[in-house]
Amino acid sequence: MTIAHNLGFPRIGVGRELKWALESYWAGKTTQADLLTTAANLRAQHWQLQRAAGLEQVPVGEFSFYDQVLDHSLMFGVVPPRFGESSERIGLDTYFRMARGRAPSGEPAAACEMTKWFDTNYHYIVPELQPDQRFRLASDKLFAEVAEAQAQGFSPRPVLIGPLTYLWLAKTKGGDFDRLKLLDPLVGVYQEILARLNEQGVDWVQIDEPILVLDLPTEWLRMFEGSYGRLAGNRPRLLLTTYFGALEGSLHVACHLPVDGLHVDLVRAPGQLEPVLAKLPGHKVLSVGVVDGRNIWRTDLTQELDRLEPLRERLGERLWVAPSCSLLHVPVDLAREERLDRGIRSWLAFAAQKVAEVAVLCRALDQGRDAVAEVLADSDRAAQSRRTSPDINRAEVRKRVSELGADAARRRSSYSERAKAQRERYPLPLYPTTTIGSFPQTAELRVARRDFKNGRLDAASYETVLRERIAHDVQVQERWGLDVLVHGEAERNDMVEYFGEQLDGFAFSRNGWVQSYGSRCVKPPIIYGDVARPGPMTVAWTTYAQSLTERPMKGMLTGPVTMLQWSFARDDLDRDEIAMQIALALRDEVIDLEKAGIGIIQIDEPAFREGLPLRRAAWRDYLDWATRAFRVSAGGVADSTQIHTHMCYSEFNDIMTAIAELDADVITIETARSDMELLEAFSDFDYPNEIGPGVYDIHSPNVPATEEIVGRVVKATRSIPAERLWINPDCGLKTRGWKEVEASLRNMVGAARLLRDASGQPRETADAERTPHSPVPMDRPIVSLTADG
């Protein structure tokens, strides 16, 4: 029999049950027992679903209350001293304090750092290792979940992150030391874990080592053999899993480790099949990841069987079939999407559908295609309809991209000339203050949006709510003394989804939630066809906001790379081409904003770094097209129009050249958490344009003191001349509460004033006369455009 299996199932729940349970527990509205019950129900439901779909083994232990890497830290007893944890078994509230700084019980403490999981939009909690770090088995969660699955009659396959990947993802605290020195004691805990799973009667354990698809330093690669050698003996069989790319330089090591099977990602890296087959010893299982775990497209089953059948001939029962990676990165169940266009819906598969696809493939391999003829026919029809749909290919979009000249990616003049024109138009003070775009999204606002989308609130009333919100946001910014204002993004559910909803070629689900971090989810739009902009997307909101103030109002858009990166993109067109189509739609929006009198426009690119390929060899190509896409979106405006961009998730050092090549007039970046150290990279590089280093961390509810901000700016002036510095928070404020936002921004503006007084010079000698703006009358309703009910 060909084993159908799965590397991990999304845990948030089809109705985001885990999110609601977590948030209500954190708010003190429900008990820990309530939370545990919800979690157990979700696990049972998900195992049930996977078995019903036809899976033999179900993954266990990938369920998490916040993050699977943090679960491992707890299991290994890796709790930084500031959490004051001394119990033998570490409790759930310590876990939540590590994740988010606070929990219903225990003292608040600085949360652990959070960062992106490989090239995904999922964030994990970074393990913090001390030089004298000790490891011990400090949590029974995994064993309890194994027992729970067994009691319900499932055959559990526990999922572990491997010791080398765990260490690779960790940071050292208290001095820079070689974390590989900690490998030996860490492997000791793995031995203990595997022995216990063995006692529990577990047959197979999945051990994830995704770092094998990175350009791994040899000293890391060399450590695999010894550590896995020590895991031989008293243990269940091991399936070593790799995903998100090709093994390449790690191929030999991955094939020859003393384990019992290897999983490879054939969606991202189909070319590695032959090299793996050539190297893999004849006694090992080969698990092939053929159903895309990173995207929502339905598998073309017939085409897939063409590839799998010869493989089955060659490998017999050594062949296993699975999704390419954990299904954490896709939504739970398509069955909930009654309102999605029927045609488009037939092209999609969410997690529940994907496990069923895996099972069908295995049945066809064992019993022949006839045994699943109907399913195959249905899959053929969907593939055919997707290939030939007239909604997908739009000649005028293709033509515009192909005819794009080199000029489109260039501003008219160099930065220094543009800066002159911009300073004349907007004589801002030294250290101009601004924010990154969003202001708090209150529960009231979200409820209004939900009601509007469900048809319980009419468009006019929804629009009134939004206008009141925008008016409020503008008013408070004036009162607090900010220099360049924003409209606050009240109309947006999300910075990507909102634009997706307004563009042709995008579809959006009702319930396609994917975990981003902890209880926070995103609903990535689906790019299914050529992208075009039927009409302006933000002009009405921005000009309305501008009509309420004499100060400059900054237009606010999400950039082409981030739109692509945070959507489910079509797999029948190259990413550079999709990015360029989006860039052209944004270019038209930027030009329309300019025409409407908006002279400062921000194009956010927080996912620019995240899109960087995992292998260095692919960087150049990516950076070339990603940079060009941004420049095309920004390139259509006059010198006097100031283009801003924003990036959080920095690690800019590797990509400084590309950042400079974006040629934004102003870039606002996240530097607060690294205490401005990042700026040295900009200064070493002689970054030529203006920079707004985030002067405080918006990810924490703590209010920064004025002196703290002054100190950071002074530090920044050592790297960047004051005339080119802006003062702003390090990201948008949508997840924060109003009280802390007011206190923080008042302190920020206060800091800017102190700094100006101390410097004794204005940024511009000219009188700070403001460009007059005539209020724009609102003659057309804005909201009707976005209603989908």
Ligand SMILES: Nc1nc2c(c(=O)[nH]1)N[C@@H](CNc1ccc(C(=O)N[C@@H](CCC(=O)N[C@@H](CCC(=O)N[C@@H](CCC(=O)O)C(=O)O)C(=O)O)C(=O)O)cc1)CN2
């Ligand atoms: N796409 C994307 N990726 C990103 C970011 C981002 O902003 N967008 N930021 C970075 C960090 N990631 C983040 C991801 C999600 C959220 C976030 O706040 N998500 C919200 C959902 C946002 C949303 O789409 N809200 C909708 C629907 C809200 C909702 O669930 N409404 C309730 C009712 C209202 C309520 O009780 O809140 C319902 O329908 O039942 C809206 O505003 O319209 C959440 O999980 O809570 C924040 C940061 C990196 N990646």
Ligand SMILES: [Zn+2]
């Ligand atoms: Zn940001």
